[in-house]
Amino acid sequence: MVPNEAERDALFKKFGRAFFKQDLDALYDVVTQDFTYSILVDGTSREFRTRDEVAGFFLERNASQKDVRFDNVVFHHAPDATFMTYRVTGIDVASDTAFERVGVERYTFDRGRIAEKDVYSRPV
DSSP states (O other): OOHHHHHHHHHHHHHHHHHHHHHOHTTTTEEEEEEEEEEEEEEEEEEEEEEHHHHHHHHHHHHHHEEEEEEEEEEOSSSSSEEEEEEEEETTTTTTTEEEEEEEEEEEEEEEEEEEEEEEEEOO
16 A cells, blocks of 8 residues: 555654664654665665664664754655655765765655665765
8 A cells, every 4th residue: 555645744754753863663663574775875786674784774874974964855755656855964984074965765665654765866
């Protein structure tokens, strides 16, 4: 079942709060048990399919980025997916330099929950 726009908005509110707090219990209340998170990291496509893999990536990202802030976030609902456009800024820990990226994320749904988060971004 693909949620309607109001249901998606409610899911994304809970998802966003859980994701940025890195609260895996709250996150897995709104995603499917086989949730897949894919992202390009340093030119390498990465895919996380289990709760432990997502938790590991949170730890990895925390060690490489700080002061991360999202703005200009807009959700675009299509019949079978939702796309989120955004701008993100932060500090690269290794080089202590600022970064800025723009991106789009594609979300799909299954059984009324978020099934996939697929991230595409590039430097500004």
